[in-house]
Amino acid sequence: DQQVKQNSPSLSVQEGRISILNCDYTNSMFDYFLWYKKYPAEGPTFLISISSIKDKNEDGRFTVFLNKSAKHLSLHIVPSQPGDSAVYFCAARALYGGATNKLIFGTGTLLAVQP
Amino acid sequence: SQTIHQWPATLVQPVGSPLSLECTVEGTSNPNLYWYRQAAGRGLQLLFYSVGIGQISSEVPQNLSASRPQDRQFILSSKKLLLSDSGFYLCAWSVGQATDTQYFGPGTRLTVL
Numbered sequence: 001d002q003q004v005k006q007n008s009p010s011l012s013v014q015e016g017r018i019s020i021l022n023c024d025y026t027n028s029m030f031d032y033f034l035w036y037k038k039y040p041a042e043g044p045t046f047l048i049s050i051s052s053i054k055d056k057n058e059d060g061r062f063t064v065f066l067n068k069s070a071k072h073l074s075l076h077i078v079p080s081q082p083g084d085s086a087v088y089f090c091a092a093r094a095l096y097g098g099a100t101n102k103l104i105f106g107t108g109t110l111l112a113v114q115p
Numbered sequence: 116s117q118t119i120h121q122w123p124a125t126l127v128q129p130v131g132s133p134l135s136l137e138c139t140v141e142g143t144s145n146p147n148l149y150w151y152r153q154a155a156g157r158g159l160q161l162l163f164y165s166v167g168i169g170q171i172s173s174e175v176p177q178n179l180s181a182s183r184p185q186d187r188q189f190i191l192s193s194k195k196l197l198l199s200d201s202g203f204y205l206c207a208w209s210v211g212q213a214t215d216t217q218y219f220g221p222g223t224r225l226t227v228l
Contacts, residue, residue, distance in 0.1 A: 006158075034216060043121075043205050043219030044159070089159060102174075103217055105151075107158035 003027045004092050006106035014114050019077040021109050023090030026071065032093035034103065035064060035075045037086045044089055048075070080113045087111070117142035121206050121220040128227055134179075134193040136223050138206030141187065146208040148189040149217060150181055153203040165189060201227045 005024045013019045021035075031052040036044035050057040050064045050073070057064050063076045077084055090106040118141045128134060140146050150162040161174045163181035171181050178197060182190045189206055203224050207217040 004158075036219075041203075041222070041224065043207075043222045046216050046218065049216060091159075102161060102164060104161075105159040 002107070003030075003094075004090055004104045004106040006088075006090055006109050008109050009107070010110040010112070012112045012114060013080045015082055016079045019075075019080045019084065019111055019113065021075040021077075021088050021090075021111065023073050023075075023106055024071060025073075025092050027092070027094065027104075028071070030092035030094060030104075033064070033066060033073050034091045034093075035062075036089045036091060036105075037084075038089060038108070039086050047088075077111075080111075082113050082115050085111055085113045117208070117218065119206060119208055119218060119220040121204075121223055123223060124221065125224045126226070128196050128225065130198055130227055131195045134191070134196050134200070134225070136191040136204055136206075136225075138189040138191075138220055139187055140189075140208045143187070143208065143210055145186060146210055148183060149207040149209075150189065150191050151205040151207060151219075153205065153222075155202070159205065163191070196227045198227050201225055 003026050034049040035047040037047050038044040048059050048062045048064050050066050055066050061077055066073045087108040087110050089108045091103040094102050120139050148165045151159045152162055153159050163173055165171050165183045168183055168186055179193050203222050205222045206220040209217045
């Protein structure tokens with residue numbers, strides 16, 4: 001059962017335009033969400049996060065929106081740059097009795113920004 | 116600053132051979148440590164996590180095991196590799212719960228033939 005879903009395996013955007021990456025989740029107990037960016041043959045790097053008490057978090061060109069009622073979050077990148085081309089993973093935190101911090105990852109979306 | 120190391124970077128092993136992947140973290144104490152696997156065309160799957168020395172929790176049944184002999188050392192092992200063990204193995208660390216960001220190492224590409 002995939003608790004975090006990224007239904008678009010790939011996305012192609014022109015340089016300078018907006019990239020919108022989507023993520024849906026099923027577990028209402030998730031309270032913290034993160035986006036990671038991954039280049040081939042490298043480990044994921046943390047990009048931006050959002051707590052469930054917020055509906056928006058912005059960091060430079062990156063903005064994450066959270067719609068709790070729809071169990072949906074999205075990452076907006078504007079303007080998109082060729083260097084943004086990578087796989088983007090959405091992740092959600094699940095607290096199990098407050099014992100530890102475990103992340104559930106989506107399957108990723110490959111973003112290609114065309115010059 | 117904190118850094119995380121994984122080795123080897125790539126590994127090709129025959130079916131039935133043993134495996135040992137190592138991960139070390141520098142610049143932090145008592146981190147939470149994690150092993151993930153990314154199989155071809157799939158997301159990141161949590162395999163093991165550890166909140167302290169000798170404390171290992173397994174997330175999925177498999178022929179892999181993990182150990183944490185020192186505070187900042189995390190080892191992934193197998194006695195006999197299967198073809199299905201091929202993938203990209205990632206170690207990650209985090210500190211506490213207030214900051215829930217996990218930071219990943221560079222990964223190990225394992226190919227089992």
